Amino acid sequence: xxxxxxxxxxIASAEHALRSMEVIEQxxxxxxxxxxxVVESATAYLExxxxxxxxxxxxxxxxxxxxxxxxxxxxxxxxxxxxxxxxRTEVQKKE
Numbered sequence: 296x297x298x299x300x301x302x303x304x305x306i307a308s309a310e311h312a313l314r315s316m317e318v319i320e321q322x323x324x325x326x327x328x329x330x331x332x333v334v335e336s337a338t339a340y341l342e343x344x345x346x347x348x349x350x351x352x353x354x355x356x357x358x359x360x361x362x363x364x365x366x367x368x369x370x371x372x373x374x375x376x377x378x379x380x381x382x383r384t385e386v387q388k389k390e
Contacts, residue, residue, distance in 0.1 A: 298353040305360045306348065309341050311381040312367055318376050325375040334376070337366040 318330055344359035370376045 298357065299348070302344070302348050302353050302356045302360065305357065305364070306341065306344055308381040309337075309344075309360055309363050309367070312364075312378045313338060313341065316367075316376050316378040319374060325373065330370060330375045333366055333370055337363045337370075340366070 313334075316334070318327065318334075319325075320327070340359045340363035344356045344363065347353070347356035347359060367376070367378070371378060
């Protein structure tokens with residue numbers, strides 16, 4: 296699989312996660328404004344990934360989308376948000 300195709304798949308998966316994300320409101324130990332700030336950072340990394348992909352800088356794009364995924368996974372593991380990654384069958388369809 297080419298690096299360009301791999302980056303496209305990761306970007307599609309991150310976009311799906313952000314679209315389907317639900318913030319868990321009852322978590323008092325994670326103030327909503329802090330969760331929002333982390334989601335905004337993840338979104339910014341995703342936008343960077345798209346920009347670098349369009350510029351043909353696939354290694355930088357992959358790094359950016361990996362940062363996005365890391366932030367989203369951290370929020371999910373902490374129980375601050377709920378979302379599902381794009382199902383593997385959906386990712387394969389996008390190839």
